[in-house]
Amino acid sequence: MASSASSRSKSQKTAGPAVFTRDQELHAYREMLQIRRFEEKAGQMYGMGLIGGFCHLYIGQEAVVVGMQMASIEGDQIITGYRDHGHMLVCGMDPKGVMAELTGRRGGLSKGKGGSMHMFSKEKHFYGGHGIVGAQVSLGTGLAFANHYRGNGNASMIYFGDGAANQGQVYESFNMAELWKLPAVYIIENNRYAMGTSVSRASAQSDFSKRGLSFNIPGEQVDGMDVRAVREAGLKALTWCREGKGPYILEMQTYRYRGHSMSDPAKYRSKEEVQKMREEHDPIEQVRARLLREKFATEDELKAIDAKVRAIVAEAAEFATNDPEPDPSELWTDILV
Amino acid sequence: MAVNVLMPALSPTMEQGKLAKWVKKVGDTVKSGDVLAEIETDKALMEVEAVDEGVLAAILIPDGTENVAVNTPIAVIAAEGESADAAPVTASKPVSPELATQKPAAAVSASDAPTAPVVAIAAASDVPPGTPMVAMTVREALRDAMAEEMRADEDVFIMGEEVAEYQGAYKITQGLLQEFGARRVIDTPITEHGFAGIGVGAAMTGLKPIVEFMTFNFAMQAIDQIINSAAKTLYMSGGQMGCPIVFRGPNGAAARVAAQHSQDYAAWYSQIPGLKVVAPYTAADFKGLMKSAIRDPNPIIFLENEILYGQTFDVPQMDDYTVPIGKARIHRTGKDVTLVSWSIGMTYAIKAADELAKEGIEAEIIDLRTIRPMDVDTIIASVQKTGRCVTVEEGWPQSGVGAEIAARVMERAFDWLDAPVVRVTGKDVPMPYAANLEKLALPNVGEVIQAAKAVLYR
Ligand SMILES: Cc1ncc(C[n+]2csc(CCOP(=O)(O)OP(=O)(O)O)c2C)c(N)n1
Ligand SMILES: [Mg+2]
Numbered sequence: 072m073a074s075s076a077s078s079r080s081k082s083q084k085t086a087g088p089a090v091f092t093r094d095q096e097l098h099a100y101r102e103m104l105q106i107r108r109f110e111e112k113a114g115q116m117y118g119m120g121l122i123g124g125f126c127h128l129y130i131g132q133e134a135v136v137v138g139m140q141m142a143s144i145e146g147d148q149i150i151t152g153y154r155d156h157g158h159m160l161v162c163g164m165d166p167k168g169v170m171a172e173l174t175g176r177r178g179g180l181s182k183g184k185g186g187s188m189h190m191f192s193k194e195k196h197f198y199g200g201h202g203i204v205g206a207q208v209s210l211g212t213g214l215a216f217a218n219h220y221r222g223n224g225n226a227s228m229i230y231f232g233d234g235a236a237n238q239g240q241v242y243e244s245f246n247m248a249e250l251w252k253l254p255a256v257y258i259i260e261n262n263r264y265a266m267g268t269s270v271s272r273a274s275a276q277s278d279f280s281k282r283g284l285s286f287n288i289p290g291e292q293v294d295g296m297d298v299r300a301v302r303e304a305g306l307k308a309l310t311w312c313r314e315g316k317g318p319y320i321l322e323m324q325t326y327r328y329r330g331h332s333m334s335d336p337a338k339y340r341s342k343e344e345v346q347k348m349r350e351e352h353d354p355i356e357q358v359r360a361r362l363l364r365e366k367f368a369t370e371d372e373l374k375a376i377d378a379k380v381r382a383i384v385a386e387a388a389e390f391a392t393n394d395p396e397p398d399p400s401e402l403w404t405d406i407l408v
Numbered sequence: 409m410a411v412n413v414l415m416p417a418l419s420p421t422m423e424q425g426k427l428a429k430w431v432k433k434v435g436d437t438v439k440s441g442d443v444l445a446e447i448e449t450d451k452a453l454m455e456v457e458a459v460d461e462g463v464l465a466a467i468l469i470p471d472g473t474e475n476v477a478v479n480t481p482i483a484v485i486a487a488e489g490e491s492a493d494a495a496p497v498t499a500s501k502p503v504s505p506e507l508a509t510q511k512p513a514a515a516v517s518a519s520d521a522p523t524a525p526v527v528a529i530a531a532a533s534d535v536p537p538g539t540p541m542v543a544m545t546v547r548e549a550l551r552d553a554m555a556e557e558m559r560a561d562e563d564v565f566i567m568g569e570e571v572a573e574y575q576g577a578y579k580i581t582q583g584l585l586q587e588f589g590a591r592r593v594i595d596t597p598i599t600e601h602g603f604a605g606i607g608v609g610a611a612m613t614g615l616k617p618i619v620e621f622m623t624f625n626f627a628m629q630a631i632d633q634i635i636n637s638a639a640k641t642l643y644m645s646g647g648q649m650g651c652p653i654v655f656r657g658p659n660g661a662a663a664r665v666a667a668q669h670s671q672d673y674a675a676w677y678s679q680i681p682g683l684k685v686v687a688p689y690t691a692a693d694f695k696g697l698m699k700s701a702i703r704d705p706n707p708i709i710f711l712e713n714e715i716l717y718g719q720t721f722d723v724p725q726m727d728d729y730t731v732p733i734g735k736a737r738i739h740r741t742g743k744d745v746t747l748v749s750w751s752i753g754m755t756y757a758i759k760a761a762d763e764l765a766k767e768g769i770e771a772e773i774i775d776l777r778t779i780r781p782m783d784v785d786t787i788i789a790s791v792q793k794t795g796r797c798v799t800v801e802e803g804w805p806q807s808g809v810g811a812e813i814a815a816r817v818m819e820r821a822f823d824w825l826d827a828p829v830v831r832v833t834g835k836d837v838p839m840p841y842a843a844n845l846e847k848l849a850l851p852n853v854g855e856v857i858q859a860a861k862a863v864l865y866r
Contacts, residue, residue, distance in 0.1 A: 123841075124666060203625070239602060
């Protein structure tokens with residue numbers, strides 16, 4: 072990706088993204104690693120039959136949510152589709168609660184009633200977790216509407232895929248967001264495929280940063296494998312929103328390593344393509360290399376971070392395996408208040 | 409510490425698979441994310457990636473082994489310099505049957521999902537006696553029906569998400585792209601409202617689109633075009649312009665896919681004048697009704713079911729086997745109580761009837777097959793014989809199809825009823841994700857038996 076695509080990205084036209092401090096690099100490393108390890112564990116638990124139904128892993132795309140979160144301020148909302156585990160972890164939702172929701176247990180964040188695709192946290196300003204492709208775009212615009220209405224200085228971060236970007240309600244939302252100058256950052260996670268359909272087979276305009284042009288919404292393409300580039304673009308977009316200038320579009324050029332969901336054999340792309348992304352553009356490896364090169368951390372210190380992260384994930388898995396199923400009476404609760 | 413790598417489940421319904429090939433060999437270093445082996449499921453060849461890091465210390469299940477149960481240890485990964493013996497199961501030890509059948513508490517086994525082997529069905533009246541039968545799955549029957557109609561009529565084409573190159577998200581359109589080409593087997597972007605409208609517009613000119621929704625849950629994005637455009641145009645144009653289109657796809661609950669992906673739309677569409685709504689159960693009916701639906705000059709809602717796709721039934725081997733829309737089928741005759749169902753609901757009704765028979769109760773099962781227009785005559789004739797009626801559906805109770813049947817029976821056979829009609833339905837809640845709650849939300853065989861006994865005062 073980065074090679075062909077990021078050469079077109081505005082953030083790359085200058086000298087490259089602003090450098091991170093040691094603390095920022097370490098923070099980004101830890102956060103991305105936690106998502107990676109969590110997702111690997113979820114994949115394994117799916118294999119053991121502990122997680123059912125659909126389970127969409129975020130492996131490969133970690134820099135997008137981590138960089139955006141580093142650019143946001145308290146109170147900014149997040150909304151996304153079904154590939155949502157990373158988004159929840161990065162906004163501080165309890166890994167135990169997320170994993171127990173994946174296994175459908177009572178300690179899950181939705182009491183076991185929502186599953187992988189449907190989780191929420193009012194406290195962390197996380198508005199789901201949505202199974203219907205594109206629905207989160209209008210909903211997220213509504214979150215931005217509420218910020219504008221309240222004049223609270225917050226913006227909403229609306230994540231959706233390259234496939235979702237073709238849904239009609241996206242453009243209805245774009246029009247109203249610009250018309251009313253709503254503080255909405257539309258983050259298109261272009262991982263090149265919507266299920267088995269590559270961008271070129273589904274999109275007449277495959278430069279997603281241009282998708283708001285006819286509404287006068289500015290946009291840019293960002294190297295979504297580089298957490299620094301993501302944060303920098305995120306800051307610019309969020310500032311634009313906070314200054315009352317309306318919405319902003321960020322096309323994050325990223326990649327998913329795993330199949331669309333657990334039962335996708337991913338025959339629509341070559342192994343070499345996946346291998347190349349992993350070896351040359353992995354978001355975590357990039358930070359790791361910089362940490363070592365800049366002598367921000369030693370191998371041993373990074374190993375210690377890895378061990379800590381693994382322990383958190385193991386604890387979450389343990390909890391999610393042993394926590395009981397919901398009480399049968401829960402079938403009838405939470406339908407109306 | 410050495411850890412066992414277990415045979416993974418690679419789909420919501422997988423119980424076993426073939427260990428096709430080891431990509432790593434003993435002694436190789438593995439990092440998380442490395443592909444260890446390839447595993448064949450009923451639908452696909454999948455790769456298994458390592459989660460733990462270390463050295464592949466032992467391979468417990470060799471290449472080419474068939475029917476390896478989910479959760480069987482297949483290999484051992486040890487830390488660098490450690491031996492495989494540290495792992496709980498060694499290479500020489502055969503896989504114990506307990507291990508093969510052990511399941512985590514929350515796993516849904518495929519056996520919970522109603523399975524129907526080849527079911528013997530009273531031959532449809534229009535099948536000449538002596539017609540040979542061929543066993544096929546619902547999936548194959550649907551594909552064959554569409555392929556036959558596409559061969560016969562150049563105006564028929566299919567469009568939808570992943571129908572062409574991916575061969576269908578549920579493999580219903582397997583092979584169609586290869587036979588008919590990209591002009592007639594068309595992959596769309598994820599834009600249900602748009603492509604449903606495009607289908608309706610094309611149908612207004614006389615083409616005969618088959619529009620696949622990946623599942624009917626996503627047709628809610630398109631329901632305005634289905635109802636306001638497809639269903640009403642003939643009427644609003646004073647009969648000048650019809651809409652010969654089939655909207656098809658899986659409907660209702662699959663397994664563990666939660667509230668937004670588990671909805672039954674039979675009752676929704678059945679309310680709309682200007683639509684026909686079909687919801688078959690057997691492969692023969694899927695085939696015959698799909699062919700009729702494609703030929704029908706009206707908009708058809710063709711409701712399929714993911715759990716039925718893999719089930720096998722006998723299908724008459726005929727050049728042109730069709731089943732009329734709007735005709736119910738007596739699946740089993742009986743004199744004591746009438747069970748009315750359709751689609752996946754039939755699986756509950758059939759099992760319940762088997763159980764009831766053991767207690768000397770003879771249930772008559774009507775497979776409605778078409779929800780609209782509803783074959784009320786067949787229901788009434790049966791109720792006039794049995795005096796008792798139970799409806800079975802996975803959909804919600806309020807304003808459900810069962811509610812409609814109860815009203816029709818009350819209107820036309822009140823004097824024959826010996827008990828009020830009882831409805832067995834899905835519970836009046838959104839579909840929960842948790843395995844135990846999902847089971848409770850769906851109807852079950854026990855509820856059907858109980859309802860039958862209730863109307864019999866037994
Ligand atoms: C309205 C709707 N249509 C279809 C689907 C089935 N579906 C789920 S995910 C998906 C692909 C979406 O791809 P993209 O937007 O690129 O996101 P990614 O999965 O790559 O993160 C499809 C077709 C759905 N959930 N909702
Ligand atoms: Mg995508």
